[in-house]
Amino acid sequence: MSPSGDVSASASPSPSPSPSRSYPLSEAPRTIPAVREHTPARGPGWRPAKGHRVVVGDGALADEGRLIAGELGLTYAGERSDTRAGDVRLALGGAEGAGPESYTMTVRGGRVEISGPSDAGVFYGTRTLKQEVRGGGTAPEGVVRDEPAKAQRGLMLDIARKHFTASWIEDRVRELGDLKFNQLGLHFSDDQGFRIASDRHPEVVSRDRLTKAEVRRILDLAAERHITVVPEIDSPGHLGAVIAAHPQLQLRDARGRAARGAVDISQPGAAKIVDELLAEYAELFHGGQWHLGGDEYRALTAADPQASYPQLAAAARKRFGAGATVADLATGWLNDRARTVRAQGRVPRAWNDGFYAGTSVAPADDIRVAYWTGKEIGAREPLEYLDAGRKVLNYNDEFLYYVLGEPQTFVYPTGQRIYEQWTPRVLRGTQAVPERYDGQILGGSFAVWCDLAGSQTQDQVAAGIRLPLRATVQKLWDPRRPGLSWAEFRQLADRLG
Numbered sequence: 001m002s003p004s005g006d007v008s009a010s011a012s013p014s015p016s017p018s019p020s021r022s023y024p025l026s027e028a029p030r031t032i033p034a035v036r037e038h039t040p041a042r043g044p045g046w047r048p049a050k051g052h053r054v055v056v057g058d059g060a061l062a063d064e065g066r067l068i069a070g071e072l073g074l075t076y077a078g079e080r081s082d083t084r085a086g087d088v089r090l091a092l093g094g095a096e097g098a099g100p101e102s103y104t105m106t107v108r109g110g111r112v113e114i115s116g117p118s119d120a121g122v123f124y125g126t127r128t129l130k131q132e133v134r135g136g137g138t139a140p141e142g143v144v145r146d147e148p149a150k151a152q153r154g155l156m157l158d159i160a161r162k163h164f165t166a167s168w169i170e171d172r173v174r175e176l177g178d179l180k181f182n183q184l185g186l187h188f189s190d191d192q193g194f195r196i197a198s199d200r201h202p203e204v205v206s207r208d209r210l211t212k213a214e215v216r217r218i219l220d221l222a223a224e225r226h227i228t229v230v231p232e233i234d235s236p237g238h239l240g241a242v243i244a245a246h247p248q249l250q251l252r253d254a255r256g257r258a259a260r261g262a263v264d265i266s267q268p269g270a271a272k273i274v275d276e277l278l279a280e281y282a283e284l285f286h287g288g289q290w291h292l293g294g295d296e297y298r299a300l301t302a303a304d305p306q307a308s309y310p311q312l313a314a315a316a317r318k319r320f321g322a323g324a325t326v327a328d329l330a331t332g333w334l335n336d337r338a339r340t341v342r343a344q345g346r347v348p349r350a351w352n353d354g355f356y357a358g359t360s361v362a363p364a365d366d367i368r369v370a371y372w373t374g375k376e377i378g379a380r381e382p383l384e385y386l387d388a389g390r391k392v393l394n395y396n397d398e399f400l401y402y403v404l405g406e407p408q409t410f411v412y413p414t415g416q417r418i419y420e421q422w423t424p425r426v427l428r429g430t431q432a433v434p435e436r437y438d439g440q441i442l443g444g445s446f447a448v449w450c451d452l453a454g455s456q457t458q459d460q461v462a463a464g465i466r467l468p469l470r471a472t473v474q475k476l477w478d479p480r481r482p483g484l485s486w487a488e489f490r491q492l493a494d495r496l497g
Contacts, residue, residue, distance in 0.1 A: 026140035030492055031131040032470050033180060033477035034484070035146045043141035046107050047133055049086060053077040057091035061122055063224055065090050068126040072133065083111060088129070090122050091115040101182075102147030105129065107139050120226040121147070124180050131178075131496050148180065150424055152393060152443030153476040154230070155469065156185030160241070161192040162404070162450035163206070166214035168458045170221055177225030179473045184222060185291060185445060187232040189277075191240025191261040192453070200280045201273065203245040212284060219286065230349075231285045234293025235274050236265045236333050242273065249273070251299060253308045259298035265333045266315035275340045282344035290346035292337050292367070294354020296376065299326055320361055327356040335364050342366070349393060353379045365390075368442065373397045374428045382427040386437045394424050394444030400472065402465055405452025415467030415493075416486045422472075423479040446472045467493060 026045065028038035054069040055077045056062060062078070069076035074088065083089050094102060094117035103116035103125035114125035128146065132139040155176055157164065169184075176184060188195045193206040196215055210218075222229050236251075240261040243250045249270045251262040263270040282290075302308040305326035316329035338348040349368040353376040369385045372395040385392055394400070399422040403410040424441050425432040433441075446469055448461060456464065470493050474482060482489065 023141070026142045029128065029132045029140055029144065031128050032489075032493060032496060033148075033474045034482065035128060035144045036478055037145040038140075039143040039145075040140070041108065041142040043108065044110070045138040045141045046086075046110060046112050047136070047138045048072040048074055051075070052086035052088070053084070054088045054090065055080040055083060057081075057089065057093075061090045061092065061119055064119060064123045064126055067224070068130065071130055085110045088112040088114070090126070092119070092122065093117065094121065099147045101151070102145075103128075105139075105144040105146075107141050107143075112139060120182070123177075123226050127178050127180055134496055148477045149479055150441070150443035150476045152183055152445075153181045153473055154183030154185055154393075154443070154445035155181060155465075156187060156230075156232075156395070156445050156447040158187045158190070158448055158450045159195045159210070160188050160190035160450075162453035162458075163193070163195060163208035164458050166210055166218060168462070169210075169218055171462070173218065173221050173225055173227060175469070176227055179470060180477060181469075181473055182226055183228050183230055183289070183443075183445065185230045185232060185447075187234065187291070189233045189241060190238045194241035196281070196284075198277065198280060200276050201242075201245075204242045204277075206241065215284060219284075228287035228289055229285055230287060230289040230291055231281055232291035232293055233274065233277055233281070234291075234295065235263065235337060236270065236330065237262050237295065237297040238293060239263050239274075242277075246273065251309070251312075253302070254310055261296075262298040264311065265329060266311045271333070271336060274337065278337065278340050279344070282341065282346065288345065288347055290341040290344075290348050291370065292334060292341070292348050292350045292354075294330075294334050295351035295372075296353065297330055300330060300356070324360060327359045328361040330354075331356060331359050331361040331363055334367065335361070338364050338367050352382075352385065355380070355385070357384075368393060370395050370445075371427045372401070372447070382433055383437075386433060386440050390440065392427065392441050394427050394441060395447055396422070396427055396429075396444075397447075398429055399426070400444065400446045400468075401449060402447065402461075402468065403449045403451050404461070405455035407451050412464060413468050415469075415471035415490070418468055418471035419474065419482065419486050419489060423475055425479070443476055444472070 023042040025040040053075045054065045056065045056079050059079050066076050093115050098117050100118045101121050103121040105125045106113045114122055116122045129139055194204045195206055195209045197209055197211050198205050219229055238261050249263045251259040251264040299305050299309045299312055306313040312326045312329055316324040320328050341348050349370050352369050352371045355363050369390050369392045371382055371392050399413055399418050424444050
């Protein structure tokens with residue numbers, strides 16, 4: 001493991017603990033995201049020094065121990081029951097009922113102990129410690145008790161329209177881990193490109209793509225940082241790269257005009273190739289989540305889909321009965337793809353405009369709603385999904401969409417606006433849904449879309465999303481009004497890097 005962002009150890013040892021009350025009460029650490037609770041105490045705190053060790057109480061924490069030891073310039077001493085002055089000890093365990101990503105960090109007597117009910121929680125505690133001592137600082141005396149408000153905290157990258165190098169994505173994984181994000185979405189198939197190598201269908205893959213070996217390295221690094229990678233093969237729209245190799249699958253209207261990016265879902269061959277790709281990549285990606293897309297199917301943007309696409313209307317009636325519509329057929333497609341990934345142990349999600357009102361066929365109950373917009377045809381208010389009992393993820397395009405080139409009405413989101421105005425309950429526009437729905441909102445994701453791919457280099461993208469990412473995770477970790485002003489938060493972000 002090659003740690004990044006190393007914090008150099010001080011050459012001088014930590015001050016010796018003293019019972020004297022001459023130490024002022026400690027102040028809460030300044031981190032991003034901010035810790036939820038800190039109990040102050042009097043004492044010198046802790047800072048890294050040569051000779052200090054990282055020890056673990058359980059071998060399952062070896063990866064976390066080695067990583068933080070390398071980052072702070074300490075010695076990793078492995079699994080030990082003894083501790084000595086200067087040690088950082090990592091342990092499994094937590095208060096009854098504590099969340100799986102919670103942790104407690106105690107700084108006392110010249111030592112640090114980080115414990116949590118899972119290795120993920122312990123990892124987050126080490127991220128807090130790393131930020132506290134960055135640049136020669138001191139971890140303040142006292143006890144931190146911390147956990148996220150939202151279980152899913154993500155960044156989604158559109159690597160289909162724009163090729164990002166594996167090393168750049170790995171840098172984002174390290175950045176996300178240090179900020180306590182736990183998901184990375186990869187939208188790798190669209191009209192403009194298909195960006196991960198395929199053994200089953202190499203003909204659909206773009207020249208500039210990630211190899212499977214590169215993807216495995218990304219996945220291994222993400223696993224070390226407790227980040228789940230969520231793949232997305234969007235269908236039945238946004239399949240232009242697949243259609244380029246299989247033009248017979250393209251959807252055409254009654255006049256023979258091609259529908260850009262859309263496959264003809266009345267053709268069995270369309271389902272066959274998509275399912276084959278889903279099955280292939282299920283063997284590559286080992287996380288428990290899968291994004292099915294489902295948005296912007298061209299047939300359903302027509303004024304009269306049944307008249308414009310009679311083959312789809314006929315297929316709908318054949319499968320679902322005399323009154324079935326094209327929207328019913330599209331819902332059946334979504335359910336079929338959900339069945340494919342569910343069989344691989346994945347939990348499916350789809351964009352909100354892939355769920356249609358007034359259909360006789362209902363989307364499967366376990367398909368989670370990735371709510372991004374109210375602007376698209378067929379999009380409904382968030383309350384319709386929440387009142388139906390659905391679980392929702394927040395991708396609000398008003399705040400969380402970084403669309404290269406700013407096409408249509410998009411503008412680059414700012415960290416300040418997210419920090420001051422957005423919360424996970426602000427699913428659409430700028431208004432929050434009532435608090436009673438909070439438990440159905442699983443979390444959210446900042447999204448990078450590459451509609452005008454040449455508008456920014458990948459390094460410009462990294463710089464452009466730096467502050468928005470930090471503001472987003474602050475509000476996913478703790479949606480309450482932050483304790484720092486935006487100016488203070490930005491200054492902290494600049495100091496922490």
